[in-house]
Amino acid sequence: MTQDLITFIGRFHPVWVHLPIGFLMIAVLFKVYAVFGNRQALEEAVNFALLIGAVSALIGAVLGFFLSQSGGYDGDLLDVHLVAGWITVFLAGIAWWVNKNPLKFSKAINYAVLGFLTLALIITGHFGGSLTHGEDYLTAYAPFGGKQEESKGRFLASVEEAEVFTDVIQPIFKNKCQSCHRPGKAKGELSLVSYKTLLRGGENGPVIIPSDVENSELIRRVTLPAGHEDFMPAEGKKPLTEEEIQVIIWWIERGNADPKVSLMEAEEGLIAWAKPRLNVQGEEKALTFSIDTAQIKTYEKMGFRIRVLSYETGALDVVLTKESFKGQVSELVQSLLPIKDQIYWLTLAETGIRDADLSLIAQFSNLQRLRIENNPISDNGISALKNFSRLEILNLNGTGVSAEGLASIAEIKTLKSLYLWNTSVSPQDEWVIKMKSNRVNVVFGI
Numbered sequence: 001m002t003q004d005l006i007t008f009i010g011r012f013h014p015v016w017v018h019l020p021i022g023f024l025m026i027a028v029l030f031k032v033y034a035v036f037g038n039r040q041a042l043e044e045a046v047n048f049a050l051l052i053g054a055v056s057a058l059i060g061a062v063l064g065f066f067l068s069q070s071g072g073y074d075g076d077l078l079d080v081h082l083v084a085g086w087i088t089v090f091l092a093g094i095a096w097w098v099n100k101n102p103l104k105f106s107k108a109i110n111y112a113v114l115g116f117l118t119l120a121l122i123i124t125g126h127f128g129g130s131l132t133h134g135e136d137y138l139t140a141y142a143p144f145g146g147k148q149e150e151s152k153g154r155f156l157a158s159v160e161e162a163e164v165f166t167d168v169i170q171p172i173f174k175n176k177c178q179s180c181h182r183p184g185k186a187k188g189e190l191s192l193v194s195y196k197t198l199l200r201g202g203e204n205g206p207v208i209i210p211s212d213v214e215n216s217e218l219i220r221r222v223t224l225p226a227g228h229e230d231f232m233p234a235e236g237k238k239p240l241t242e243e244e245i246q247v248i249i250w251w252i253e254r255g256n257a258d259p260k261v262s263l264m265e266a267e268e269g270l271i272a273w274a275k276p277r278l279n280v281q282g283e284e285k286a287l288t289f290s291i292d293t294a295q296i297k298t299y300e301k302m303g304f305r306i307r308v309l310s311y312e313t314g315a316l317d318v319v320l321t322k323e324s325f326k327g328q329v330s331e332l333v334q335s336l337l338p339i340k341d342q343i344y345w346l347t348l349a350e351t352g353i354r355d356a357d358l359s360l361i362a363q364f365s366n367l368q369r370l371r372i373e374n375n376p377i378s379d380n381g382i383s384a385l386k387n388f389s390r391l392e393i394l395n396l397n398g399t400g401v402s403a404e405g406l407a408s409i410a411e412i413k414t415l416k417s418l419y420l421w422n423t424s425v426s427p428q429d430e431w432v433i434k435m436k437s438n439r440v441n442v443v444f445g446i
Contacts, residue, residue, distance in 0.1 A: 001088060002322070004379050006066045006069050007066070007069070009063065009066050010063055010064070010065075010066030010067030012067070012253070013060060013063035013064045013066070013067045013079065013157070015155070016056070016059060016060050016063055016227040016240050017060045017063075017064070017128070019056040019060070019433045020054075020056040020057035020059075020060050020088075020092070021051050021125065021128075022109070022123060023049050023050075023053030023056060024053035024057065024088075024092055024117060024121060024420035025052075025118075025121070026049050027046050027050045027053055027114075028094075028114055029116070030042050030045050030046045030049060030120070031046045031099070031114060032307055034046060035050075042061050042097070043055050043102075044385070046099055047096065047099055047100050050092060050096035050099060051096050053092050053096075054089065054092035054093045054095075054096050054426050057085075057088055057089045057092050058089050060085070061086055061089050062089075063367050064081075064082065064085055064128075064267070065082065068082060069156070069372055071094070071407075075203075079126040079401065080127050081124060081128050083297060084120060084123045084127060085124050085128075086126040087120050087124075088117065088121055088124050091113060091116055091117040091120050092117060093444050094113055095110075095113045095114055095353050096115050098110050098113050100348060101116075114154045114244075116136075123354065123364055124354075131390050144376050154166065154167065154279065155279045155280075156279060156280050157280075158280060159264075159275055159278060159280055160262070160264055162262065162263035162264075162274070162278055163259065163260055163261065163262060163263065164247065164250075164251045164255055164261050164262070164265075164266060165195060165257075165258075165259045165260075166259065166412045167263065167274075167278055167279075168245065168247055168263060168274045168277065169248055169251060171277070172240065172244050172247075172248070173192040173193075173198075176225060176233055176238060176239075176240060176244075177192045177232075178192055178193060180233065181193075188202040188203050188204070189202045189203040190202030190203075194282050195259040199257075201217075204217070205217075207221075208252055208257055209252075209257075210252065210256045210257035210258075211252070211253060211256050211257070212252070212253075213252050216252055217244070218232075218248070218320040219248065219249060219252065221242050222239070222245055222248075223245060226239065238439065239439060241438065241439055243270075243413070246271050246381040247266070247273070247274065248269065250266055250267065250270060256441075263278075264371070273413070276389050276390070276414075284316055289323050291392060293340075295339070298334070298446070299318075299336075299339075302331070302332060302337075303320060303321075304318055304319065304320050304332075305318075305321075306318050307317040307319075309344055309345065309365055314338065314342045315342060316342045316344065316345075317345040317346075317347075317348075318343050318345070318346050318347070319347040320337065320347065320348050320351055321347075321349070321350070321351070322351050322352070324349045326420060329348075329351045329353050330353070330354075330356065330357050330360075331356065332362050333348070333353065333357050333361065334360055336364075337360070337363065340364045341364075341365065341366055342366070343366065343367060344366055344367065344368045344369070345367075345368060345369040345370075346361070346364060346367055346370050346371070347371040348361075348371065348372050348375070349372065349395070350373070350374040350375065350376055351373070351374045351375065352375060352376065353372060353375045353377065353383065354376055354377060355377055355378055355381025355384075356381070357377075357381075357382045358372075358377060358381040358382065358384045358385060359381075361384070362384040362385055362387065362388070364388055365388070365389065365390070367388060367390060367391050368390050368391060368392050368393070369390060369392065369393040369394075370393070370394050370395070370396065371395040372394075372396065372399070373396060373397035373398050373399065373419065374397065374398035374399070375397045375398075375399055376399075376400065377399050377400060377401070378399075378400040378401065378402075378405070379401060379404055379405030379408075380384075381410075382396070382399075382405045382408055382409065383405070383407065383408040384406040384410040385409065385412065386409070386412060387411075388412050388414070389412055389413075389414060389436075390414055391412050391415060392415060392416045392417065393415075393416065393417045394409065394412075394415060394417070394418050394419070396418070396419060396420055396422040396423060397420065397422055397423070398421070398422040398423070399423060400423075400424075401420070401423050401424075401425065402424050402425060403426070403429035403430070403431055403432070404422070404431075406425065406429070406431035406432065406435065407431055409431075409435070409439075410431055410434060410435055412420050415440050416436065416439075416440060417440070417441045417443065418440055418441070418442050418443070419443045420432075420442060420443065420444055421443065421444050427442070427444055
């Protein structure tokens with residue numbers, strides 16, 4: 001069997017591996033229900049689920065072994081994952097045999113085997129996820145969590161201290177490249193966890209050449225057409241934005257790939273783009289607030305639902321529904337101005353807000369999510385939102401926004417998802433196509 005064929009077959013492992021997990025976990029749950037719910041009729045279902053789970057686990061382990069032969073995985077993590085996988089196969093077979101023969105084995109043995117099987121599944125899944133996505137995969141993008149802040153880079157006393165590689169490019173690599181190019185999974189023998197490993201390159205040699213963008217393989221890969229087999233990042237991961245590519249190009253070409261070159265030496269446009277993405281300590285303190293419980297209760301009496309997203313920063317999720325508020329919605333929106341810098345998520349769906357209210361909402365400079373669907377607002381009002389510097393999710397379903405109004409929305413560089421169901425905007429409109437090309441997920445519904 002040729003190596004290419006082995007790799008081809010092995011790549012079905014991530015698809016197949018969910019089957020044994022599902023079968024074996026449902027077997028355990030059926031067993032729990034059969035015991036505590038006194039449902040002995042379920043025992044046959046437990047036996048069948050364990051048998052199918054054991055067989056599918058065996059197939060998954062074989063596929064995983066084939067995949068491991070393709071290389072690019074850390075030896076220690078891979079060994080633990082492989083051993084844990086085969087232990088899971090073994091325990092699944094034992095669990096089926098023990099459960100099928102209740103007269104030969106005690107209940108204690110039966111339960112113990114199922115317990116060890118569950119533990120083996122968890123361990124195998126954990127190390128498999130670490131191999132594929134990195135050890136911080138589950139926590140890296142947790143809202144307002146420490147890992148999310150780490151992904152932005154080190155803390156700085158001022159913008160003037162920022163270095164292009166350490167504070168701008170390295171966070172880009174961490175967010176979009178290191179899931180495949182890091183210790184544990186260095187595809188093509190390339191690791192992007194440090195300047196030293198970047199310079200070392202991969203199995204085909206250097207990936208960046210100082211002052212020579214045209215011959216820097218990294219730039220070639222990230223600027224290829226998305227459908228090209230050499231395009232990076234591969235496997236459906238989120239590509240680099242145009243601004244991210246440009247800052248790397250500037251660093252290689254004008255900054256001579258110097259790890260210590262200052263951000264202040266870059267072009268004005270790149271500096272302006274990078275500033276909001278830096279962890280400047282002074283700015284962090286400016287965004288830190290205390291939680292005033294009495295104030296929150298006052299807002300709740302007005303009809304707002306308020307949830308604290310982070311006690312560290314004072315970030316709030318504020319919701320106003322048409323069923324809950326009392327009085328004029330414009331007055332209620334204005335009443336939020338004293339805490340506007342603490343509002344990170346805001347929902348005003350179906351509350352009757354109008355264009356004039358959006359100029360107030362535009363003052364909520366830290367907004368990351370804004371839901372204003374099913375309101376009588378138009379392009380004139382939408383234009384007030386264009387200066388948001390942190391907004392990632394915007395829901396305009398059921399509003400009067402048109403294709404022309406999207407020109408203002410397109411100026412929000414941080415936008416990731418835009419919802420436009422039940423509007424006059426078409427998926428074929430020019431601004432929709434442009435925004436999709438800039439990696440904005442534009443959703444129209446079914």
